[in-house]
Structures are given as C-alpha cells and as structure tokens.
Amino acid sequence: xxxxxxxxxxxxxxxxxxxxxxxxxxxxxxxxxxxxxxxxxxxxxxxxxxxxxxxxxxxxxxxxxxxxxxxxxxxxxxxxxxxxxxxxxxxxxxxxxxxxxxxxxxxxxxxxxxxxxxxxxxxxxxxxxxxxxxxxxxxxxxxxxxxxxxxxxxxxxxxxxxxxxxxxxxxxxxxxxxxxxxxxxxxxxxxxxxxxxxxxxxxxxxxxxxxxxxxxxxxxxxxxxxxxxxxxxxxxxxxxxxxxxxxxxxxxxxxxxxxxxxxxxxxxxxxxxxxxxxxxxxxxxxxxxxxxxxxxxxxxxxxxxxxxxxxxxxxxxxxxxxxxxxxxxxxxxxxxxxxxxxxxxxxxxxxxxxxxxxxxxxxxxxxxxxxxxxxxxxxxxxxxxxxxxxxxxxxxxxxxxxxx
Numbered sequence: 001x002x003x004x005x006x007x008x009x010x011x012x013x014x015x016x017x018x019x020x021x022x023x024x025x026x027x028x029x030x031x032x033x034x035x036x037x038x039x040x041x042x043x044x045x046x047x048x049x050x051x052x053x054x055x056x057x058x059x060x061x062x063x064x065x066x067x068x069x070x071x072x073x074x075x076x077x078x079x080x081x082x083x084x085x086x087x088x089x090x091x092x093x094x095x096x097x098x099x100x101x102x103x104x105x106x107x108x109x110x111x112x113x114x115x116x117x118x119x120x121x122x123x124x125x126x127x128x129x130x131x132x133x134x135x136x137x138x139x140x141x142x143x144x145x146x147x148x149x150x151x152x153x154x155x156x157x158x159x160x161x162x163x164x165x166x167x168x169x170x171x172x173x174x175x176x177x178x179x180x181x182x183x184x185x186x187x188x189x190x191x192x193x194x195x196x197x198x199x200x201x202x203x204x205x206x207x208x209x210x211x212x213x214x215x216x217x218x219x220x221x222x223x224x225x226x227x228x229x230x231x232x233x234x235x236x237x238x239x240x241x242x243x244x245x246x247x248x249x250x251x252x253x254x255x256x257x258x259x260x261x262x263x264x265x266x267x268x269x270x271x272x273x274x275x276x277x278x279x280x281x282x283x284x285x286x287x288x289x290x291x292x293x294x295x296x297x298x299x300x301x302x303x304x305x306x307x308x309x310x311x312x313x314x315x316x317x318x319x320x321x322x323x324x325x326x327x328x329x330x331x332x333x334x335x336x337x338x339x340x341x342x343x344x345x346x347x348x349x350x351x352x353x354x355x356x357x358x359x360x361x362x363x364x365x366x367x368x369x370x371x372x373x374x375x376x377x378x379x380x381x382x383x384x385x386x387x388x389x390x391x392x393x394x395x396x397x398x399x400x401x402x403x404x
Contacts, residue, residue, distance in 0.1 A: 001016065001058050001060075001348075002015070002344075002348045003015070003016040003054075003055075003058070003347070003348045004016065004348060004349060004350055005226070005257050005259060005350055005351070006259070006303060006350045007256070007257040007258050007259065008156060008231075008234060008258040008259070008260050009155065009156055009253070009255075009257075009258045011158060013349075013350050014257070016225075016257065018060065018225050019223050019224070019225055019256065022059070022060055022061060023060070023061045023062075023063070024055050024060050024061065024062045024063070024225050024226070025063050025065075025220040025221065025224040025225045025226070026048070026051070026052065026062060026063070026064045026065065026224070026225065026226045026227075026228065027065045027066075027067075027212070027215075027216045027219075027220055027224055027226070027227050027228070027255075028044075028045070028048050028064070028065070028066045028227075028228040028229060029066075029067065029212060029227075029228070029229035029230075029233055029237070030066045030067040030068045030069065030113075031068065031069070031094075031095075031098060032068075032069040032070075032072055032074055032075065033068060033069075033070065033075075033090065033091045033094035033095045033098065034072075034074040034075045034077070034078045034090060034094065035074075035078065035094060035273050036094065036097060036273075036278065036280060037094070037097065037098045037101065037280075037281070038264075038271055038273075038278040038279060038280055038281070039264055039271065039278075039279040039280070039281055039284070039297075039308060040230075040263065040264035040271045040272075041098065041101075041281075042101060042102070042105060042281050042293075042297060043261065043262075043264045043297050043300075043306060044228075044229070044230055044261045045066075045102055045105075045107050046105055046107060046294055046297045046298065046388070047261055047297070047298070047302035047351070047353075048064075048228050048259075048261075048302075049106075049107040049108055049388055050298065050351065050353065050386075050387055050388060051226075051228075051259070051302075051351055052064050052108060053108070053386050053387070053388055053394070054347055054351065054386055057386045062111075063111045063112070063219075063220060064108070064110050064111045064112075064404070065110060065111060065112045065113075065114065065215070065216065065219045065220055066110040066112075066113060067113075067114050067115075067116065067211070067212060067215050068091070068095060068113065068114070068115050068116065069116050069208070069211060069212075070087065070088070070091040070115050070116055070117050071087065071116055071117050071195060071205055071206070071211075072208060075087050075090065075091070076194050076195065078090055087195065091115075097282065100282070101281040101282055101285075102397075103396075103397035103398065103402075104281075104285055104290040104397070104398060105281070105290050105293065105294050105297075105398070106290065106291070106294065106388050106389070106390045106394060106396040106397060106398035106399070107388070107396065107397070108388075108395075108396050108397075108404065109397065109402055109403065109404050110404060111404040112219045114215045114218070114219060116206065116211040116215065119211065119214050119215055119218060120197045120206070122214045122218055123187075123206045123210055123211065123214045124187070124197075124199050124200070126186075126210060126213070126214050126217075126244070126248055127143050127186045127187050127199075127206075127210065128200065129248055130143075130145065130186060130244065130247060130248065131143065133247060135149050135150065135247050136186055137179065138201050139174075139177040139178075139179075140177065140189065140202075141189035141201050141202030141204060142174055142177055142185060142187065142188050142189050142201070142202070142204075143185065143186040143187040143188075143201055144174075144177070144178055144179070144183040144184065144185060144186065145183060145184050145185075145186050145240070145243065145244065145247075146179070146180060146183060147161075147180055147182040147183050147184065147240075147243065148161055148180050148182065148183075150243040150246075150247060152242070152243070152246070152252075153182070153239065153243055154239065155242075156234060156235075156238055156239050156242055156258060157234055157235045157239055159235075161182065164182060164235060164236075164239075165181055165182065167235055167236075169182070169235070169236050170208075170236070171184040171185065171207070171208060171209065171236045171237070171240065172184070172236075173185055173188070174188070182236075184207060184209065184236060184240055185207035185208075186206070186207050186210045186244075187199060187201055187202070187204050187205070187206060187207060187210075188204050188205060188206075188207060189201075189202040189203070189204045190202070190203055190204045190205055208237065209236070209237050209240035209241050209244060210244055212237070212241055213240075213241045213244040213245050213248070216241070216245070217245060217248070217249070222245070222248075222249035222251045222254070223249075223251050223253070223254060223255070223256075224254070224255050224256075225255070225256055225257060226255065226256070226257045226259055227241070227255040227257070227258050227259070228259045228260070228261070229259075229260060229261070230260065230261055230262075230263060231260035231261065231262060231263065231303075232263060233260070234260060238258060241254070242254050242255070259302075260303065261302045261303065262300070262301075262302065262303055262304045262305040262306060263305050263306075264305070264306045264307075264308060265305055265306065265307045265308065266278075266279055266307075266308050266309075267307070267308075267309060268307055271308070279308055281293070284313070288313055289320075290390070290398060291320065291389045291390055291391050291398075292313065292316070292317065292320045293313070294387075294388065294389065295316060295319065295320050295323075295357070295389070296312060296313055296316050298353040298354075298357065298387060299316060299353070299354055299357060300353075300354065301350075301351075301352060301353060301354055302351055302353070303350070319357070319361055322361065322364045322365070322368065323360070323361075323364055323380075323384060323389070323391075323392075324391050325364075325368055326363070326364035326367040326368055326377060326380055327377070327380065327381050327384065327391060327392055339359065339360070339363045339376055339379040339380060339383065340379045340382065340383060342359040343356050343359055343360060343379075343383040343386075346358075346359060347386075353387070356383070356387070360380055360383055360384065363376055363379070363380045364380060367380065381393065
C-alpha cells in the first residue's frame with residue numbers, strides 16, 4: 001500500500017503502516033450531544049468515513065471507535081436550563097438526530113460507539129494509576145494531572161510549555177487549586193445538585209480528556225494507528241490524551257497518526273453552537289439529495305477549512321448529475337485500471353479527495369461523450385463506491401445496511 005497520511009505530531013505526510021499487520025485501529029472524537037449537530041460535524045465524519053472505506057478497499061480490517069461525551073459542563077448546563085431534564089434524555093434525543101443525519105449521508109456506523117458514562121469505573125482506575133505514578137495529585141476532592149512533568153507535553157502542537165500558556169485553554173479549570181498553570185482535571189468534585197459518582201477522592205465526575213483516553217485504550221489498546229478529530233482539539237484535548245495515555249501504559253507513541261480536519265465556516269466565520277451560525281444537515285436534506293451533499297463535503301480536502309455559502313450546492317450539482325449519468329453506462333466488460341490508478345494516486349496522497357473527484361469527473365466526461373476506454377465506467381463506479389456514494393452502490397445506512 002502506498003498511502004501517505006499527514007500526522008500533526010510530525011507535521012508531515014508519512015507512509016501508513018498499521019501497528020498490527022492488516023488491522024487498523026481508528027479513534028475519532030465524537031460529539032457532546034447537548035444540542036443539535038451541524039454541517040461542520042458532517043464534514044468531519046464524512047471524511048473519516050472515506051478514510052475508513054479507503055483502508056477497507058486496500059484489504060485491511062478496520063476497527064473504528066467514535067465516542068459520545070455524555071457528561072460535561074454543557075450537558076449539565078442544558079439539563080438545568082430545562083428544569084432538570086435528565087441528561088440521558090438530552091443525550092438520546094440529540095444523538096438520534098445526529099445518527100439520522102449521518103445515516104442519510106451513508107456514513108458507516110462505528111464498530112464501537114462508547115458513552116463516557118459507561119466507563120466511569122475504568123476512568124477511576126486510570127486516575128488511581130496516575131496518582132500512584134505521582135504524575136497526578138488531589139486537592140479537596142479534585143484530581144489534577146501534572147502537565148509539566150510529562151516531558152513531551154506540547155510536542156503535538158509543536159509548542160513549548162511556555163507557548164502553550166498563551167493559548168486558549170478550556171480545560172484550565174479550578175485555577176486556585178492547580179499547582180501548575182496547565183495542570184488539568186482528571187476527576188472533579190460535583191456540587192450536591194449535579195450528577196456524580198462515588199470515587200476514592202469525592203463524589204464527582206471525570207475530566208474531559210481522561211474520558212477519551214480511557215475509551216480509546218479500553219476498545220483499541222494502548223497503542224493505536226489513527227486518532228481523528230477537528231483541529232480545534234489539538235490543544236488541549238489531544239495534547240492531554242497523549243500525556244495521560246503514555247503515562248498510563250509506558251508505551252510510546254500512544255498514536256502514530258494524528259489526523260485533524262479543518263473547520264467549516266459560514267460566510268467566513270467558524271460554524272459553532274456558541275455563535276449560533278449553524279447550518280443543519282437535516283435542513284439541507286429537505287431540498288438536497290444526501291449524495292449531493294456528500295459530494296460537496298468531499299470537494300474540500302479534509303485538512304482545509306471549508307467556507308459554506310448559499311449557492312455552493314447549486315455550483316456542484318452539475319458534477320453530481322454527471323456522476324450519476326456516467327454510472328448508468330455500466331457494461332459487463334473487463335475493468336480498466338488507469339482511472340483506478342489515477343484515483344488511488346490522489347487518495348494515496350493524504351486522501352486528496354478534490355483531486356480524486358477531478359480525475360473522476362474527467363472520466364465521467366469521456367463516458368458520457370462515448371470516448372471512454374473499455375471498462376472505464378466500471379472503474380468509475382468502483383471509485384465512487386469507495387467514496388461512499390449510495391448511487392454507486394456503496395454499502396451503508398442509506399441502503400439499509402446498518403452494520404459497522
């Protein structure tokens with residue numbers, strides 16, 4: 001296999017080789033389902049779905065884990081705002097909406113879809129181990145990780161400890177209790193009116209990053225191939241995950257390829273719940289076919305920031321219709337390899353889907369005007385299948401296949 005993937009850890013493309021021969025482990029950070037999900041989430045999960053499908057097309061076995069962060073400050077805040085509505089109900093309602101969106105976009109279901117609240121016991125055990133290793137400490141029921149004591153802290157962000165101090169840090173909580181400015185919570189004491197679980201230190205709940213570390217190790221082992229998520233998670237979340245995982249296991253690296261997708265913007269501004277500038281997948285699907293929307297998302301490279309504007313879907317409609325027409329020109333003849341090679345060359349270059357689509361568009365033109373070579377239509381359909389398009393026969397929820 002000639003696949004090269006960019007890893008944020010080294011800031012370069014490196015030829016992909018799995019830790020375990022022919023078996024690929026992928027962990028992708030999931031959502032916190034305190035509110036609706038939007039097109040930015042779809043951008044991320046469609047691209048990681050293509051990564052998974054492309055690895056499968058290379059005859060590899062893939063175990064794909066995507067978590068659900070169902071206990072954190074935002075979940076508690078929404079519960080209080082809704083007069084004590086159970087967090088589990090808020091989670092299930094918003095998770096159902098997300099799953100429906102991704103099902104329509106033909107995103108394969110995860111191999112494992114763990115909830116943070118189902119791993120409290122393992123999180124307490126991991127926190128205890130970090131305390132025993134003296135890389136964590138307790139202050140009045142809160143447990144903190146000693147960030148500065150992990151000598152590789154900052155490597156993922158290509159930053160020194162001092163440089164990280166200047167970054168925005170949503171995990172810099174309980175300032176008065178922390179011994180170090182970048183120390184972060186492994187376990188936090190819960191007020192009487194908030195959810196909590198009994199632990200050796202307090203009735204409390206997990207910190208944010210320890211949840212993903214524990215879920216990843218629990219389902220994929222101490223060393224994994226690929227960890228994915230938005231580039232907004234580079235610091236502190238993924239930096240903290242490395243520190244925790246490698247301190248727990250003593251194995252390094254925790255992950256070989258850190259893959260971070262770009263942010264989806266609306267008219268040049270990052271799309272986010274806090275700003276309220278959301279474009280919802282379910283709204284777009286009222287007037288747009290799911291494969292059409294999938295094509296739009298794949299027309300931007302996964303590491304680039306996409307900028308959604310009204311009319312973008314119209315601009316790509318002709319290409320979408322062209323692919324569908326070309327796929328109808330299937331004949332039972334021997335497959336041609338050239339277009340498949342061009343497609344794979346693009347995909348092998350860090351999943352360059354825009355270039356891959358360009359090559360497939362040129363092939364579709366030849367098929368439609370009758371200048372195609374023998375088997376080119378079949379090769380085109382195979383490539384579009386790998387990209388996950390239901391009209392090309394790609395398996396998945398859009399065709400009622402809900403298997404991982």
